[in-house]
Amino acid sequence: MSDPIPRRMTADVDDDFVVFRIGIRINKLWKVHRWLPVFLAMPRMLRELESDPDSGLLRYRTSFGLRNATLTQFWRSFEDLHEYAHDADAEHLPAWQRFSSEVGQSGDVGIWHETYRVRPDDHESVYVNMPPFGLGAATDLVPATGDRETAADRLGPPADGESADDD
Template identity: 70%
Template structure:
């Protein structure tokens, strides 16, 4: 189901620190479906498990599909929550991780990767204009991007927000 477009300029506001975790899979040998499909199918089981447990720490996620790859961006309450889930012997992830290493890790048929970013409170910025909730804006509180929140530097606390390079009418502002 498609979310409603928010017909204004807004920014994401998260209370406290959080984690951005990007994870992906790449089918290096597309014709070897039997090699990459089990890896691909493991993620929906993990997501179902996480969504069923509001205390897991997963705040939300988005998935992007390409011809050879799948990339997921996840937002977590803390690194500890993410790590606890990854190492839970009773969860879906640890057996899938072990299976990948045992069955697929030594071949080049399918690759996996991840990146983890620890984000401190007030050390991020985002803006969405005429968009449905997306990315961080899908898991955070959305507030108007006005006043100090008008510019990237303002959202990061490095200006008053009066340093907009382009006005609402599209006029470019210069220092001259």
């Protein structure tokens, strides 16, 4: 575990990247035989991705709730994510096929995902007294000073039709 950095920092990202959020919701707690295999598939995928530095996965973080587990992943590109998801020799595609055939739309366990393609100047971050975290752990951290002092500075110029004061 890294120590907190005792100042304001921001993620230094000059290229496109992808934020991929995926999760599981246990709808019927007593149907362990339905949700446990789904739950256990993700660690296998993560080990596989971590063992391949060229996979495009930059970093991930898992969060747990009462009936939910959410995984936030940072990817180098959508193409890398898509390639992994459709690779017949990787862990994901067979796991997805098993879920579809064994659980399907039974309602016993839910899965979901959201994909966000992020372009330069369309994101900002700040970390104060934090160890590397989130996007800052997936990329480089730099001091949030000078032209990176405020959220508006870090976010870049407004898009066409927006003013700097838009919320």
